[in-house]
Amino acid sequence: MTTPDSDGPGAQSEAGKAAGRAARGRGGAGSRWRNDVVAVASFAALGFWVTGRMWLNPRDGIRDNPTDMAQFEWMMAHGARVVTEFAYPFSSDRMNAPESVNLMANTSVLSVSLPMTPITLLFGTRAAFLLFLTLGMIATATAWYFLLSRVVLPDARGPAWLGATFCAYAPAMVSHANAHPNIVSQYVVPLIIWRTLRLAEPGRWLRNGLLLALMIIWQAFLNLEILLMTAIGLGVVIVAMALGRPELRARIRPFVSGLGVAAVVSVALLAYPLYVQFFGPGAYHGLPWLIRGYSTDLASFVAYSRESLAGDARSATGLAKNPTEENAFFGWPLVILVAALVWWLRRNAVVIGLAVLGLLFAVLSLGREIRFDRRGTGVPGPWALLEDLPVLHSVVPTRWALAITPIIGLLLAYGAATVRDLASRYPDRRSQIRFATVTGLAMALVPVLPTPLPTKRLEPTPEFVTSGAWRPYLAGGRSVVTLPLPDTEYAEPLRWSAHTRQEMPIARGYFLGPDTRPGRDRVALFSAPPRPTSTFFGTIRRTGEVPPVTEQARREAVQDLRYWRAGVVILGPHEHADALRTGMTELTGIEPGYAGGVWIWDVRPLTG
Secondary structure (H helix, E strand, C coil), X not given: CCCCCCCCCCXXXXXXXXXXXXXXXXXXXXXXXXXXXXXXXXXHHHHHXXXXXXXXXXXXXXXXXXXXXXXXXXXXXXXXXXXXXXCCCCEECCCCECCCEECCCCCCCHHHHCCCHHHHHHHCHHHHHHHHHHHHXXXXXXXXXXHHHHHHCCCCHHHHHHHHHHHHHCHHHHXXXXXXXXXXXXXXXXHHHHHHHHHHXXXXXXXXHHHHHHHHHXXXXXXXXXXXXXXXXXXXXXXXXXXXXXXXXHHHHHHHXXXXXXXXXXXXXXXXXXXXXXXXXXXXXXXXXXXXXXXXXXXXXXXXXXXXXXXXXXXXXXXXXXXXXXXXXXXXXXXXXXXXXXXXXXXCHHHHHHHHHHHHHHHHCCCCEEEECCEEEEEECHHHXXXXXXXXXXXXXXHHHHHHHHHHHHHHHHHHHHXXXXXXXXXXXXXXXXXXXXXXXXXXXXXXXXXXXXXXXXXXXXXXXXXXXXXXXXXXXXXXXXXXXXXXXXXXXXXXXXXXXXXXXXXXXXXXXXXXCCCCCCCEEECCCCCHHHHHHHHHHHHCCCCCCCHHHHHHHHHXXXXXXXXXXXXXXXXXXXXXXXXXXXXXXXXXXXXCCXXXXXXXXXXX
8 A cells, every 4th residue: 555655654565566557558547537437337337236126116125124224214314304403413302202212322324314315305215225325335336446546556447446346345245235324335444544544644644634534523423333443454454564664664753643633633523422322311331142142154254145146045044143244255266365365465564464454353253152154163252352341342243254345355456456567577478367367356256246135015104104194193292103113123113204204203113222121231222121012012013913911901001102102003004913903902992093004093092
């Protein structure tokens, strides 16, 4: 790596310099810009290829993760509400009524939802979500491409394209495209790397530090996990470069000065939001024990993801907790290729730093107990020593493997640039070198090419919601209670609330909040702590059977409806709609009416 005008921190490899000279000899600036346009067009084509089914079928949504899609639609509506109504950005009472949700402790994506307000208002939350997801992948590939082609390997357009394409469309990234747009949107990461490398420029420490701080703040409001991994990754690589290239130490003063500016400004501007996240209302102390057990199976490193050309659900099931967390899944050919590249380029300090970093992330991703081929081995992983530490107790361990993707992308780019240098030095063997390179890359990368995300038809938002027929029931600060109540398995009410631009507050929801029950130490819980009535309808949702309705259950139902300040209870389309309707009617003694696509219980007489 290099700064554009020096051989300072991250100095460019000789292979990159040679590749740059060769590229400049083959064409002028116009040719290089045409290559840039073609590269970005290819990134756009891949982005729309992955999400194409949802663009072609406006009523379709993510099949394998509809709840997260509904949550992100709700978050897009929150961003629009912040802009149009000046709502408080870091929490909201539009979900989990009558309390609130700590949005800093959830995926509020304010750095995207705020600027996308015009899209949300004009075209709706589904369109905003889909654009966020698609453009996030395209922008990620584009940002990596320009970092690689301008900073890391100047003018090596082909190697830069190869590395950037992998960084944005590797199996792990496409897996997270199943409704995790905040994770696939990693376009700020290359910008952080770029601005960090520029810190070594003499005489510009203040400006460079301020620009890096802006990048850090931008990423903080997009995804803090990715920011943490980026900081660790940059630290390891910079230390490796400093140890491997003593001449770079002459630039340490401007680098440290700029880094200090970035740290001070970032801490100052993020202090209050982070205070809200960790100490404000709705803050929690670490992820649920179940989620903290999400680890990477050793066998998944050489397997293929279900979203890859060579993969399928049958071979991937059990190697990851769900289709959205297939964070490794590189396949044997790519693992062998990467190992060979590291050995071949072992004299490059940056390559060694990247290799060490990749191994570190791989080991951390194994979690508290190492698993192999869907079974526990009984061998504790290093993560067991770290998982209870502050901040780290809020990291999903398997996502450390996600950070291996850009490392492999960088190694592929370095390797391709070195091959180009080799071909230019041995023109009589150029055809053999190119044939061997193309063959090796095809064997490793064709099997992991992305396939379109699987989708399913979403139920339309009921007319009762879209028409605003709920408004009379909510006078006096009441809320809507939906059946079943929303949680990790059923989040349609979040989509309904988003459709109303969050004017319709709902009870409970799908979010991370503290478990306030005695002895639970405020560890994170998906949705609010259970109440008797939410548990009652959760049982019906899972089984289709109505539990016995006792006098105590009726009293508890009235108490819960009063706690939620319910004005109306509604039941939309659901596979167990009959059982849910029977359960609510028996609990309240109120016969429902049907209008606007939902069953309606006017519970105002019960709640006062």
